[in-house]
Amino acid sequence: MFDLDKWKEIWATLRSNRLRTFLTAFGVFWGILMLMLMLMFGSSLESGSKRQMKGMATNLLFVWGQQTTVAYDGLPPGRGVRFKTSDIEVLRRLPGVEWLAPRLQLGGFMNNFTVGRESKTGSFTVMADYPEFKNIVAFAYEAGRFINERDIAENRKVCVIGKAVREQLFEPGEKVIGDYIKISGVYFQVVGVTTTLRTGQQGERDANTIFVPFTTLKSAFKMGDRVGFFAMTAKPGVDGPELERQVKDALRRQHRVAPEDNLAIGSFNMFVMFDKLNTVFLVLALLGWLVGGATLLAGVVGVSNIMLITVKERTKEIGVRKALGATPYSIVTMVMKESIILTAIAGLIGVAVGVGFLALGHFALAQAQDSPMGPPDVSLWTVMKAVGILVTAGALAGIMPASHAASIKPIEALRAE
Numbered sequence: 001m002f003d004l005d006k007w008k009e010i011w012a013t014l015r016s017n018r019l020r021t022f023l024t025a026f027g028v029f030w031g032i033l034m035l036m037l038m039l040m041f042g043s044s045l046e047s048g049s050k051r052q053m054k055g056m057a058t059n060l061l062f063v064w065g066q067q068t069t070v071a072y073d074g075l076p077p078g079r080g081v082r083f084k085t086s087d088i089e090v091l092r093r094l095p096g097v098e099w100l101a102p103r104l105q106l107g108g109f110m111n112n113f114t115v116g117r118e119s120k121t122g123s124f125t126v127m128a129d130y131p132e133f134k135n136i137v138a139f140a141y142e143a144g145r146f147i148n149e150r151d152i153a154e155n156r157k158v159c160v161i162g163k164a165v166r167e168q169l170f171e172p173g174e175k176v177i178g179d180y181i182k183i184s185g186v187y188f189q190v191v192g193v194t195t196t197l198r199t200g201q202q203g204e205r206d207a208n209t210i211f212v213p214f215t216t217l218k219s220a221f222k223m224g225d226r227v228g229f230f231a232m233t234a235k236p237g238v239d240g241p242e243l244e245r246q247v248k249d250a251l252r253r254q255h256r257v258a259p260e261d262n263l264a265i266g267s268f269n270m271f272v273m274f275d276k277l278n279t280v281f282l283v284l285a286l287l288g289w290l291v292g293g294a295t296l297l298a299g300v301v302g303v304s305n306i307m308l309i310t311v312k313e314r315t316k317e318i319g320v321r322k323a324l325g326a327t328p329y330s331i332v333t334m335v336m337k338e339s340i341i342l343t344a345i346a347g348l349i350g351v352a353v354g355v356g357f358l359a360l361g362h363f364a365l366a367q368a369q370d371s372p373m374g375p376p377d378v379s380l381w382t383v384m385k386a387v388g389i390l391v392t393a394g395a396l397a398g399i400m401p402a403s404h405a406a407s408i409k410p411i412e413a414l415r416a417e
Contacts, residue, residue: 020306021306021342023302024299024302024303024306024342024346025342025345025346026346027298027299027302027303027346028296028299028300028302028303028342028343028346028347028350028390028393029299029346029347029349029350029353030295030299030350031292031295031296031297031298031299031300031347031350032292032296032299032346032347032350032351032354032386032389032390033350033353033354034291034292034295034296035288035289035291035292035293035295035296035354035386036292036350036351036354036355036357036358036383036386037292037354037357038287038288038289038291038292039285039288039289039292039382040354040357040358040361040376041284041288041376042281042284042285042287042288043376043377044361044375044376045280045281045284046277046281046284047375047376047377058270058271058274059098059233059234059238059240059243059270059271060136060231060232060233060269060270060271061231061232061233061234061240061243061244061247061267061268061269061270061271062229062230062231062267062268063229063230063232063244063247063248063251063265063266063267064083064228064229064230064265064266064267065080065081065082065083065229065255065264065265065266066080066081066263066264066265066266067079067080067081067263067264068081068257068258068261068263068264069261069263069264070258070260070261070264071258072256072257072258072261073256075256081251081255081257081264081265082226083102083226083227083228083229083230083251083255084225084226084227085102085225085226085227086225086254087102087227087230087251087254088100088102088227090250090251090254091230091232091247091250091251094246094247094250095235095238095246096234096235096238096242096243096246096247097232097233097234097235097243097246097247098232098233098234098235098236099132099135099136099232099233100130100132100230100231100232101129101130101132101133101135101136101230101231101232102130102214102227102228102229102230103127103128103129103133103214103227103228103229103230103231104127104128104214104217104218104223104226104227104228105125105126105127105128105228106126106127106128106183106184106217106221107126112124112125112126112208113125113126113183113184114184115165115169115181115182115183115210116169116181116182117169117170117179117180117181117182120168120169121169122165122168122169124162124164124165124208124209124210125205125208125209125210126183126209126210126212126217127209127210127211127212128211128212128213128214128216128217128218128223128228129147129211129212129213129214130147130152130213130214131146131147131148131149131151131152133146133147133211133231134146135233136231136232136233137198137206137231138197139194139195139196139197139206140194140195140196140197141192141193141194141195142163142166142193142194142195143176143177143192143193144160144176144177144190144191144192144193145160145191145192146160146192146194146211147160147191147211147212147213151191151213151216152213152214152215153215155213155215155216155219155220156189156213156216157186157187157188157189157212157216157220158188158189158190158191158212158213158216159181159183159188159189159190159191159210159211159212160190160191160192160193160194160210160211160212161176161181161190161192161193161194161209161210161211162193162194162196162206162207162208162209162210163193163194163195163196163207164204164207164208165181165207165208165209165210166193169181176190176193177190177191177192177193178190181210183210183212184221186220186221188210188212194206194211195207230247232247234271239271240269240270240271240272240275241269241271241272243271244267244269247267248265248267251265252264252265293389296389296393297393299346299393300343300393300396303339303342303343303393304339304396304399307335307338307339310338332403336395336399339395340391340395343390343391343393344390344391347386347387347390347393348387348390351383351386351387351390355383358376361375361376362375362376362377363375
């Protein structure tokens with residue numbers, strides 16, 4: 001039952017030494033705030049990483065040719081490995097491959113081409129792709145579509161342009177779909193305008209890319225049977241290292257590369273990166289709970305020590321209470337309540353300040369699309385756990401002082417100085 005007199009008594013006790021109460025409460029406040037800030041930091045890193053990978057399949061593998069380092073089958077080391085169109089069907093037949101997207105960049109890797117329309121020009125990346133690429137890197141569309149199978153089969157001179165290409169070559173509100181742009185003297189009809197789902201450097205690259213049918217680029221610019229690199233995803237149940245092994249073994253056989261030559265074919269495995277990131281995020285979360293919990297524990301120890309001092313100062317008062325018939329249980333509950341109230345008030349203020357920082361950080365980082373940090377997301381369940389820790393910590397902090405208070409004998413208490 002709610003007893004107003006007891007709560008007034010607790011409040012009076014806490015007010016009797018305001019500086020001590022404030023310093024004790026500040027330790028708990030700082031502990032819970034540190035816990036929330038550490039969790040926010042880990043959440044922000046995770047959010048930023050996922051934002052940068054948004055739109056990309058997490059079961060993704062890229063492979064490209066490099067140089068052999070081992071002599072094999074009568075061929076010397078130092079030979080360049082260049083993929084061919086004959087490799088496409090070989091990789092499509094592999095049991096672990098779900099989607100396969102051969103890719104080729106006009107002018108080679110990291111080279112841009114001057115693209116024009118009427119009096120406007122710009123330097124952009126020109127990529128030759130198959131329709132399967134849209135299943136590997138997802139796009140949203142301002143208008144139109146992506147490359148389709150008929151574009152490939154009929155060698156159509158069509159293209160899909162990124163948002164930045166549209167902004168540089170077309171006026172605002174001007175019709176884009178059906179118009180033409182000129183790539184190195186060859187006209188391509190625009191059939192789609194993409195908006196990237198990725199952010200940062202990857203998003204900037206997507207926005208400045210022009211996608212054309214793979215077969216059209218090869219025929220229009222005399223590219224022969226070259227393939228620049230392959231992007232692919234694994235079927236459900238096939239893990240990243242297994243897919244990578246299947247693909248590299250097949251390509252080594254195709255290009256007469258020694259089985260032990262691990263440098264002839266380069267690769268980037270999103271599986272491995274994603275697993276490593278998840279491990280990093282888990283470690284950060286555990287570190288947040290560890291550091292924040294240790295700081296909170298220091299505050300709780302401070303509460304316990306202060307309550308012991310308070311019990312010692314009130315020894316005569318406790319002796320009088322027991323002499324007048326107060327039970328050990330009533331003494332224990334009195335001390336425990338004071339400890340829990342002090343801890344809870346300080347902790348809840350810390351939670352409120354932490355939520356304020358969370359809201360501020362979420363607003364600021366949501367606007368900064370290029371930041372490696374994303375909007376932090378600390379769940380309500382995490383906040384509830386923090387509050388539960390507070391109540392438990394307050395109870396633990398009061399156990400020792402309460403036990404000491406309950407063991408005080410009335411006669412000895414009345415004699416205490």
